[in-house]
Amino acid sequence: MTSATRPDRSIASKVRPRPRSAVARREAWAAYLFVIPALTGLLVFTALPIVASLVLVFLEYDLLTPATWAGLSNITRIGSDARLFIIYGNTVRLVLGATFLNNLLGLLLAVGLNRAMPWTLRYLLRTSIFFPVLTTTASLAVVWRFLLTQDRGVVNYLIGQLGLDPIPWLSSSGWALISATIYDVWKSCGYLMVIYLAGLQGIPVVYYEAARIDGAGQGQQFLYITLPLISPTAFFAIVISLIGAFQIFDNVWVLTEGGPGDASRVIAMYIYEKAFRGFEMGYASAVSFTLFLILITLTLLQFLGARRWVHYE
Amino acid sequence: MSKHILSAYRISRRTMLRLSGVSIASAALAACAVPAGGSAAGDDDTPEQARVEVIATTSMPVNTFDNSLERAKEQISHIALEVNANGWGAGGWDGYSDTLLTRIAGGEQIDVIMIAIEGLGLLADKKVLVPLDDFLMADPPAQDILQNDVHVTLREMLQVDGQQMEYPFSWNNMVMYYNTAIFEEEGLDPPSNDWNWDDFLETSIQVSRVSGGADDRFAYSFWGSGMFGMAAWFFNNDTSPLTDDWTNSNLLDPKVAATVQFMADLILEHKVAPNPEGWDEWAQFHAGNLVMRTCGRWCIGSSLEADFDTYDIQYQPHQAGPLRTVAGTDGWGISSSSENPQEAWEIVKLLSSTEASLDMVQLGGNIPALRSVAEMPMFADYGPVNTALFYESLDFAATVPSPTNFNIIEPILNRHYATIWNGEKSVEEALAAAHAELQPEMEKIQAA
Numbered sequence: 014m015t016s017a018t019r020p021d022r023s024i025a026s027k028v029r030p031r032p033r034s035a036v037a038r039r040e041a042w043a044a045y046l047f048v049i050p051a052l053t054g055l056l057v058f059t060a061l062p063i064v065a066s067l068v069l070v071f072l073e074y075d076l077l078t079p080a081t082w083a084g085l086s087n088i089t090r091i092g093s094d095a096r097l098f099i100i101y102g103n104t105v106r107l108v109l110g111a112t113f114l115n116n117l118l119g120l121l122l123a124v125g126l127n128r129a130m131p132w133t134l135r136y137l138l139r140t141s142i143f144f145p146v147l148t149t150t151a152s153l154a155v156v157w158r159f160l161l162t163q164d165r166g167v168v169n170y171l172i173g174q175l176g177l178d179p180i181p182w183l184s185s186s187g188w189a190l191i192s193a194t195i196y197d198v199w200k201s202c203g204y205l206m207v208i209y210l211a212g213l214q215g216i217p218v219v220y221y222e223a224a225r226i227d228g229a230g231q232g233q234q235f236l237y238i239t240l241p242l243i244s245p246t247a248f249f250a251i252v253i254s255l256i257g258a259f260q261i262f263d264n265v266w267v268l269t270e271g272g273p274g275d276a277s278r279v280i281a282m283y284i285y286e287k288a289f290r291g292f293e294m295g296y297a298s299a300v301s302f303t304l305f306l307i308l309i310t311l312t313l314l315q316f317l318g319a320r321r322w323v324h325y326e
Numbered sequence: 327m328s329k330h331i332l333s334a335y336r337i338s339r340r341t342m343l344r345l346s347g348v349s350i351a352s353a354a355l356a357a358c359a360v361p362a363g364g365s366a367a368g369d370d371d372t373p374e375q376a377r378v379e380v381i382a383t384t385s386m387p388v389n390t391f392d393n394s395l396e397r398a399k400e401q402i403s404h405i406a407l408e409v410n411a412n413g414w415g416a417g418g419w420d421g422y423s424d425t426l427l428t429r430i431a432g433g434e435q436i437d438v439i440m441i442a443i444e445g446l447g448l449l450a451d452k453k454v455l456v457p458l459d460d461f462l463m464a465d466p467p468a469q470d471i472l473q474n475d476v477h478v479t480l481r482e483m484l485q486v487d488g489q490q491m492e493y494p495f496s497w498n499n500m501v502m503y504y505n506t507a508i509f510e511e512e513g514l515d516p517p518s519n520d521w522n523w524d525d526f527l528e529t530s531i532q533v534s535r536v537s538g539g540a541d542d543r544f545a546y547s548f549w550g551s552g553m554f555g556m557a558a559w560f561f562n563n564d565t566s567p568l569t570d571d572w573t574n575s576n577l578l579d580p581k582v583a584a585t586v587q588f589m590a591d592l593i594l595e596h597k598v599a600p601n602p603e604g605w606d607e608w609a610q611f612h613a614g615n616l617v618m619r620t621c622g623r624w625c626i627g628s629s630l631e632a633d634f635d636t637y638d639i640q641y642q643p644h645q646a647g648p649l650r651t652v653a654g655t656d657g658w659g660i661s662s663s664s665e666n667p668q669e670a671w672e673i674v675k676l677l678s679s680t681e682a683s684l685d686m687v688q689l690g691g692n693i694p695a696l697r698s699v700a701e702m703p704m705f706a707d708y709g710p711v712n713t714a715l716f717y718e719s720l721d722f723a724a725t726v727p728s729p730t731n732f733n734i735i736e737p738i739l740n741r742h743y744a745t746i747w748n749g750e751k752s753v754e755e756a757l758a759a760a761h762a763e764l765q766p767e768m769e770k771i772q773a774a
Contacts, residue, residue, distance in 0.1 A: 076431035077452045164600035165615065170540050179538055184603035184748045273603065273744035290424045291734055 069298035076292055087299040096275060097283065097300065103190055104280040107265075108258040110194040111201070115254050116247065118198060119205025124239070126206070127213045139210075143203040150200065154267035157196050158183065161268075183269050186276035193265045193277050200264065201257070205250050212246025213239065244323045252315055256308055280304055375406040376669040380658075380677070381426060382411060382440040390685045394677055402676065405669045410436075418552055419444035420733040430454060430663065437664040438673050441492065442656035443483045444553065447730035450486040451774075455659040457489035461671045468493075468675055471696070477720050480695050483655040492657035495678045496692035498622030499651045499719050500558035500642060503710075505617050507636040508533055508543075517640045519715075523588060526643035527596065533617045534598040544610070546618040548589060550602030550747050551740035554726050557652040558620050559585050561724055564647020567739060567764075572729040574768050577761040581646070587753045588645075590746050601747050611637075623716050626709055627690030638710040641719065653723035655695065693717060731771050738763045 033041075070087055074080035091097060122142055126135060145153060160167045161182035169179035182192045220238050229237070240247075262281040265271060271278030284304070288297035382391060391409040398407040412425055423445030430436060441449055449455050462469045472481060476494050484492040502517065509516060512533050517525065530545035549555030553567070560566050565581035568574065576582060592599040608625070610616040612632040619625075620642060629637065641651065658674040660667055676682065683694035687705050693716045694700050700717040709716070729735065742760035745751040751759070 075452075077427060077454070158604045159606065162604035162606075164544070164605060165540075165542060165610065166604070173538055173540075181601065181748060182604075184601045184744070186745070186748070186750055269603075272741060273748050273750065274741050286737070289428050290420075290737065292424075292427070 066298040066301055069294050070302060072295045074294040076294060080295075083295050087295045090296060091299055091303060099275050100278050100280055100283045103276070103278060104259065107190060107194055107197070107261060107277075107279055108255060110191075111197045111258040111261070112251065112255045114194070114198045115202045115205050115258075116250055118202040119250065120209045120243075120247070122202065122206040123209035123213055124235070126210060139206075142206055145200045146203045150263040151267050153200060154196065154264060157192075157268060161192055184273055186273055189269045189273060189277035193261075193268055196268055197258070197261060197264050201254070205254060208250050209243065209246060212243045215246075216242045241324045245325055248315070248319050248323045252312060255311065255315070259304065259308055375404055376666040377406045377408065378437045378664075378666055378669050378673050379435055380407065380409045380438040380440070380673060381429070381436045382409060390682055390689065390691065393685045394682050397679075397681060398673065398676055402669075402672050405666075405672060407673060418554065418736075420736045423448050423733050427452060427454070430661070435663065435665070436661045437666060437670040438677070439659050439661050440495070440656060440677075441659060443654045443725060444728045444732050444736075446484060446486065446491060447728055448733055449659075450491055451730040453662055455491050456662050456664075456667065457491055458493060458660065458671075458674070459490055461660075461667075461674075462490060465671070465675075475698050476695050477697060479653065479720055479723055479725075480655045483653070483725050484657045484659075492659040493674050493678045494655050494657040494695035496657075496683070496686060496694055497653055497655040497720075498554075498624060498692050499653045499716065499723055500554065500620050500622055501639045501651075501715060501719075502642055503611065503619050503621055503625060503637055503639055505611070505614065505636060506638050508614065508617050516638060517643075519641050521640070521643045523643050523645045527592075527598075530592065530598040530618070531596060534596075536597050542615065544600050544616050545598040546592060546620075547599050547605055547607045547610070547616055548592075548602060548620055550589075551736075551743055553728075553732070553736050553739070554622075554652060554654055555620065556739070556743070557724075557726050558642050559589060561650040561652050562642050562647075563588075563645040564650075566727055568727040568729065568735075568768070572727050573772050575761045575764040577757045577764060583753050583757055585645075586743070586746060586757065590749075590753060593747055594749050603744065603747070623693045623709070624691055630690045630708070635710075639712045639715055641715065649722050650724045651719045651722060652726050653720065654726040654728070656692070657695070729768070729771055730774075731767055734767050735764055738767065 069080075071083055071085070072080040073083040073087075126139055126142075161169075163169060163179055163181045163184050166179075166182070168182065172179060180188060182188050216239065220242070221234055224234050224238055260281050261279055262285065265277055265279055266282055269277040271282050280300070281304075284297050284300050287293045287300060291297075380391075391411075395407055395409060398405060412422060412429070419442045423441065426439065426441070426445070427448070439449070439455065441455075446455075462472065472490070472493065480494045480497050481490070483497075484490065484494055504517065506516070514529060514532065517529065521529075526546075532545075533543070534545035535541070535543040548559070557566065560582065563581050563585045565576065565579050565585060567577055567582060569576045589599075593601055607616055607619050608628050611619050612629065612634045629635065641649075658677050660670045660674060664670045678695070680696060680699055683696050683699040684702075684704065686692060687694060687699060687702075687708055690708060694705070697717070699705060705717075706713045739760060742751075742756045742763075746753055746756045
């Protein structure tokens with residue numbers, strides 16, 4: 014900014030702000046009144062619990078007996094908790110797998126649905142793909158348990174028809190997390206499909222027309238028009254799906270209960286177990302803050318990285 | 327249409343703010359009013375009712391509570407009874423106890439609490455229950471029933487430090503359910519009450535048809551988790567995952583390893599049992615795809631629902647030591663936070679009554695704690711031929727290990743058992759890992 018564009022402070026200091034009219038004040042009051050419910054909700058249900066969790070990190074508290082000062086013991090315990098590292102490992106694998114596959118499938122499905130087709134077919138496909146998003150996770154996971162059971166499970170029956178050995182979908186450490194990922198992708202990719210579809214429909218058709226006139230094929234149009242112009246949508250979708258994947262709880266809880274052993278236990282389950290099964294609220298809060306810090310760091314990194322690949326029109 | 331109305335009656339901001347103010351004030355006044363159905367001080371027309379909130383498991387046949395609610399309206403009209411079902415959460419009574427404690431910690435007003443032996447230690451440790459001894463002293467008929475119509479084992483199971491913390495309502499042991507039609511088809515005699523593990527294995531191999539196809543028939547399935555389900559096997563080999571005083575891990579006892587190995591072999595070596603993970607033994611037993619299963623009397627309920635009656639029961643096969651069956655009791659207790667303990671006591675009696683027990687019997691629920699009910703013809707009517715086995719086993723029943731940290735140790739055991747059933751760890755390896763986690767937890771309660 015050059016000096017010529019700087020405001021003249023001496024003049025500015027002499028100019029008195031215009032007194033606000035009574036109408037403006039009333040409008041401001043009305044605005045505050047409308048904002049208060051949402052703000053109260055945010056304070057009570059988000060800000061206060063965060064502060065309370067921070068305090069709990071330094072306490073030993075089992076919900077029913079008075080809290081006692083724990084100093085830094087809950088924080089130092091994190092370093093020696095071998096299970097925590099295994100569980101974070103599972104969480105990272107689930108997050109990477111689910112985020113990548115959800116976004117890839119969501120985008121591909123959106124591209125497929127964005128093509129010319131009879132409206133009835135489009136409606137049917139869109140509804141079918143989105144339907145799992147609307148259905149409760151717990152009920153669907155129960156169905157998936159029946160499908161994936163090793164012995165007499167439907168999926169293994171079909172696999173058996175192909176002459177292959179049954180797969181221990183839920184009972185093997187190698188497969189349990191994969192099963193949880195498959196379930197999550199099936200359940201969630203419809204939501205991302207809708208987001209990508211909205212992004213695709215926002216791309217002006219003229220760009221494609223111009224590209225076609227210039228002789229660009231379908232692949233080139235996708236690479237050089239669709240992908241760059243959908244990048245803000247993709248950025249949003251990746252950020253929310255990544256945060257959502259870190260918070261996955263109910264899918265895995267109902268499908269495998271974190272087992273066998275800790276093979277599919279994820280961090281949200283571990284925090285819940287420490288807090289509401291072991292009643293170790295202090296340690297659960299400390300672990301929660303590790304997740305909080307990881308999520309903040311990842312989101313910041315994504316915003317920084319976005320400058321390189323997200324293109325706004 | 328709404329557009330026309332809005333244009334006809336335009337509301338200024340001032341009017342809007344006034345209306346908002348009036349609405350808020352009205353809402354505040356409404357909140358101060360006496361709730362419908364409650365009693366207002368000085369209101370002579372409405373009989374004053376004490377509100378008693380009961381918390382019970384959703385796993386109990388729901389009519390047991392529905393009928394009790396109706397009886398409460400008729401018999402003790404001065405009490406407004408409300409039954410609030412509490413899910414199992416993950417796991418059995420441990421999940422139930424956790425959810426219950428969380429609700430209490432959340433400030434929920436609860437007067438009467440259903441809990442089984444598995445969660446009693448935890449609740450007593452957290453001072454959530456008041457001893458019932460004073461109520462019993464002041465109520466000779468209730469004391470008489472407890473002393474003379476409830477087996478001493480059941481009575482003592484619900485005591486902590488000699489104090490009666492709960493009034494027994496029902497209990498369970500674990501017996502072997504078997505499909506009589508398949509036994510007949512295979513030319514097998516019903517198992518005798520002194521059958522051992524070798525007999526059981528021989529039978530299992532004979533009745534199973536497992537090839538990995540759609541018509542697989544497994545001989546047996548077990549829970550693979552849960553203290554109660556596993557104790558049924560441990561006790562019959564004269565061992566337990568915890569020491570007799572429930573203060574130390576006993577997982578390194580070779581008999582524990584031998585028991586778990588026997589069970590693992592059923593899955594991995596003999597292939598007569600499925601991996602318990604995801605397996606629905608209720609449905610498979612009724613469909614004839616499973617020949618034997620271990621369960622308590624509550625499993626009769628689902629068989630009644632499914633109109634399945636080609637089954638009978640026998641004791642668990644025995645291996646070593648004295649004959650023992652695992653047993654666990656549940657009952658009703660009074661919350662230390664109850665504002666109406668006397669009324670809560672009335673409800674405890676109502677929920678433990680002969681009528682409530684009969685409701686449970688007819689729905690195929692647990693074994694009633696009242697001997698008089700278990701001896702009624704109706705008890706035998708709603709069960710298989712060998713139903714008498716349920717109650718008579720009490721004489722040699724051993725309590726399911728239920729230390730105060732039950733909610734912590736059961737998940738530890740379950741996690742490690744799972745790695746045995748899928749063959750990822752050897753029995754010794756998994757039990758050593760489980761012991762390494764379990765023992766420090768047991769030491770915590772020793773220190774407490």
